[in-house]
Amino acid sequence: MTVQTTFDFDQMLSNAREAYGEELMKMADEGLDFVFTYSDNIAPSSAAGKLIKKYPDRCFNFGIAEANQVGASCGLALTGPPVFAQVFGPFLPLRAADQIHTDIAYNDVNVRLIGTHAGLTAGGGPTHNCVCDLALYRAIPNLTILVPADAGQCIKAIRASMEHQGPMIIRINRGGSPDVYADSNYEYQIGKGIETVPGDDCAIISTGSSVYWAMMAAKQLLNDNIHARVVDMHTIKPLDTELIMKCARETGTILTIEEHSINGGLGSAVADVLCERGFTGSFSKMGLPDEFALLGDPDKVYAHYGMSAEGIVSKVKEMI
Known part of the structure; x- marks a missing residue:
């Protein structure tokens, strides 16, 4: 829900x-x-x-x-x-x-x-x-x-x-x-992710400020009749493996997005879960590349690395 x-x-x-x-x-x-x-x-x-x-x-x-x-x-x-x-x-x-x-x-x-x-x-x-x-x-x-x-x-x-x-x-x-949530009237439980946007064409698993970017990308994808599910994975450890596999079974396409290096963060954690459980669908992770990032306004730098809503939209289309 x-x-x-x-x-x-x-x-x-x-x-x-x-x-x-x-x-x-x-x-x-x-x-x-x-x-x-x-x-x-x-x-x-x-x-x-x-x-x-x-x-x-x-x-x-x-x-x-x-x-x-x-x-x-x-x-x-x-x-x-x-x-x-x-x-x-x-x-x-x-x-x-x-x-x-x-x-x-x-x-x-x-x-x-x-x-x-x-x-x-x-x-x-x-x-x-x-x-x-x-x-x-x-x-x-x-x-x-x-x-x-x-x-x-x-x-x-x-x-x-x-x-x-x-x-x-x-x-x-x-x-x-x-803000991601309109009010505080929702259940928050450590170790349990939250589905913020429904969708069955793909699942965007995000964390922190990236949840909002993912939601805006999902909104834009509706223009192309692509229904992207967005998950707020607010707990990185312990990870909600049950929700990850639910997304995998129901969409077949998983994209992660985070304000972190592509090495060792949420994307790596989700990849571990999917690989260990034999996932054969499409998977990709978005984050900062394995380099010292450019200096500049953070939002512009994130956009440079494709981490804006538009960048997420492009990646999802490529994947599906």
């Missing part, structure tokens, strides 16, 4: 980075027990800054020292309450890989690592592009990996994480992006 989305509307922008901070503030006001850590100046300049001002005793600043922050977050979690740790996304997997692996995952602690600025960035170039993180996270045991499609779903992920046992990555994008 599909859910109510913004499929028939133009872009309705919201910001997951602001939404998660506002939700943490609500949770603190409700009396929920958790700790918040942050690095650099990203959190104070966003909605999370209100949490820091109102509840300073539960908030800890580690400056520009991401590895220290992640390690200390493990120690704080071992004292009892879960820890939400906001880290600049490009530096989280690269500078703190050892701490994620050995401190957080190995000890299986309740730390929710919130990696911001996922995907490409306009100003920092390759050193600030967060496009290889999913490949690392997928290989580390015990890590649950969530990639919300929009700000509203980010709120659902934050709430759901309070009941979840074990370490978690919550990967959010760099700023404002279009």
Whole structure:
């Protein structure tokens, strides 16, 4: 069953980075027990800054020292309450890989690592592009990996994480992006993908901001009488293999799209599932190529690599 989305509307922008901070503030006001850590100046300049001002005793600043922050977050979690740790996304997997692996995952602690600025960035170039993180996270045991499609779903992920046992990555994008869901009246379950657009000619499995691009592509494909199913695979690990195989059986054509390298991300995860189960249909994955991406406005760079709605439409037509 599909859910109510913004499929028939133009872009309705919201910001997951602001939404998660506002939700943490609500949770603190409700009396929920958790700790918040942050690095650099990203959190104070966003909605999370209100949490820091109102509840300073539960908030800890580690400056520009991401590895220290992640390690200390493990120690704080071992004292009892879960820890939400906001880290600049490009530096989280690269500078703190050892701490994620050995401190957080190995000890299986309740730390929710919130990696911001996922995907490409306009100003920092390759050193600030967060496009290889999913490949690392997928290989580390015990890590649950969530990639919300929009700000509203980010709120659902934050709430759901309070009941979840074990370490978690919550990967959010760099700023404002279009809403996927018209409202919050839909079921969100960690590990279960969501069908946002029905269709039987092909299935576009996407995650994060790419869900909206896939939906706009599906809308354009209707002009050619092509009914593309769109799936929001908001949980990369554990992956909803049952939904993937359902799409494979019912459409025979699978395309994945993500703001990540084509190596090791959602596309690779879906390919593993299909190959292991003997899928003989058509499969392809879209993402950033195996190169250091061009520098420029992110939307223009994504379009350059064929990751716009128009690029997805062209790829689907080629496949079917």
